[in-house]
Amino acid sequence: MTQDEIISLNIGGSAFKCRASLFRNQSPNAKLAHFVDCPHEARLLMCDSYFQATGEYFFERSAHLFKSIYQMYVNGGLHRPMDVCEFEFSNELAYWGISEGEMSHCCIPRRHHQLGEVPSIDEFNRKPLDPNSETWRQRIFRFCEGDGTLGSTIFTFLSICFVLISVLGLVLGSVQEFQVLIRTSQQNDSTMQLLNQSEAAIVNEITEFNEEQIIWEPHPFFTYLETTCIIWFSIEYFLRFSVAPRRCQFMFQLMNIVDLIAIIPFYLEMFLALCGFDVESLSNIKGAFLVVRILRVLRVVRILKLGRYSSGMRTFALTLRSSARQLGMMGMVLFTGVIFFSTLLYFVEKDEPQTPFTSIPAAFWWAIVTMSTVGYGDYVPVTIPGKLIASGAILSGVLVLALPITIIVDNFMKVSGSFHSGVFGQGAAFSMPQRNPSVRSQRPGSHPIQNDIQKKNNNNLTQSNSYQKC
Template structure:
């Protein structure tokens, strides 16, 4: 009992000592700052930020940001300031910094008032880069508009509810080459703002655009050559035949084969590296963008398999299933353009919006199907006895109902009777009402996706600091 009392007394004494030391430190810092401000020479510092002139007292800079770049800039002499600045205008006595004035305005407000606010109309990534340039800590941000505040208030289990991101704090613990795999994973998944991510983004996007462009250009007659039947790769040969047998036809130029081989080799290497460094293999394979990556190389892999089992060149025409499979898989080459969704925030936001609006899309599909069947049935019975009618059956009227309800109106199928035209008018009104219903909900989902994206950007800085 006596030991507990002594222990609690020692804890109280220690706590009191810490509080006393903190108070002494605060009083020392405040007295030190007051002494510095009293002995600091106050003058007007003239700055030119991207062509916009700013005037600010050096006393204000030293009061609110003595340890920042401008705080040090104000304490050095004129010759050293000229070396630090990007340029010096002698006629106006201004130190020029090649920065964007819009992003410097909140920083100027911080030096003038001591309050750092984050404008909503500025890119948060770029604003954080501006703070790093002027050596201003993000802890100076006011709580009213600081995006980091929401993460400090949430419980640990709710701070990072991101279904898209596969990286978890302990995913690489205990794995072979865990540190290296974690670093590569962060680069390949865009979870870092390093230069290596930019290099990977530009390289991968270039190969995607090269592959898609080659696919499009190869369909032009100017870039095609007469087909020669020989035992070569059938990927560039036109799969056409007549009743008298195969004949010469225009096919892709062989150079597009080489471009395809180079692009597919890069895609396979990229997928293999990302699969090797992934912390959870099955979760990686099930990812939507990873399925797109696999579909992008599937035609090439299938052709290699056919070649290995002896099916190549003109032999593919003799095997019906191989003939159809090659034609279908060659169409999958166009899905490579979906790989750009990994690097395009716009495409990613659109895909997430569609995912969030899945229930609304299902509702629209069910209502549209019901209404299409209803109006197709009505117009069929009203128009089937008219001469030269296009409404020869209810399924044949489906096309007219869909085109009418979407207010496109191609004019290939038109009701001739007055009751049929009234039915068409009703189909137009119903189509507008049905298609307009989910628009508001999808807009709200889009706003939620944009808010989630902003939270991910903010969370990226927190994760980078925790890793470092």
């Protein structure tokens, strides 16, 4: 088979001819790219029939839909016909093994925007006809987004490992067994002094200082570990930013905001240290204590970085966005119920001795816990009218929470089906394995040539081996 062999296809009765090299270069992972690399016998197993007189491989598909795919191979741009349903066209692309990432920006399905998904597919994500025409920015961009190569897979794996290591270090650093004792002395302005004495000596030393002067801090190993992870996160973020085709749009995408928030606290603490402010000493300043707490809480945002590589987390996020209207309705009804039942319970229970319901806002916690059917039991009414009000709150909470569930589950099924069928493109590492839609099940005796091939093969194993060799 020559590089410029002409492949003759018959799609639903319409003839299409194209050079084999175009199928390989334009979309190398698609069905037709594998089709042209297979020998003639294997091609017969992939198509629906073969016209020996004209040398055409027949596929029982819509010729109207295939015209857009044929134009993509010839001209390099994939456009959806305006008279074709989006889901129908997506199913056709799935059959031919073509990702919607190949689609031109003007024809990106509207459901991406309806579900709040900002596609990262643009001119950098489409593979050109000539691989040598890619710029270095395009190559790096495709590498970072996960183009399926070995290097890109290793890069993604390392990113996931650094996220997990960073979160694990944050968690273990809060365990006292992995902490060291640091104390501050009012007589010494150098403030920090690491104690290396034995535990018995530490207990004796503690008695000489106030409790407020004793501080447990994570072991220095976790500081070095966090610094290493932050260096990797910083390199990854600025690498993505430097090669992004639209940097302004890049900065406002959700996952990129998460990446930025994950590294900001580290550099802000470093900046304060360079300015002569210690983070622990700031905790004693009124107002600065809240800032210190926020900086430390923001570290946990790193766990959300896994959403870039987890198809399950992305599906869940898209489900929440598509169900925003139902969730908003549920929140509004729940808020109304909390106000209503808190007010009733306050006026019924306020005159009871040692009542915890001293005001309407004080009853908010009870109303939320009761209507969500959690029922901690820390605050309970003692009067009969109060118990009746609590019963009404429980029944109302069950109705409020149960009604939107069916709608949310339905949205989840739609989003999950669209996501795993390739509607939202590629790029999620470790996604759920899928059946290859490009290989249709073959029925024995579908055409005479296949009967001859099956007679020559003694069993189905020989047929599968001949297909795998291609």
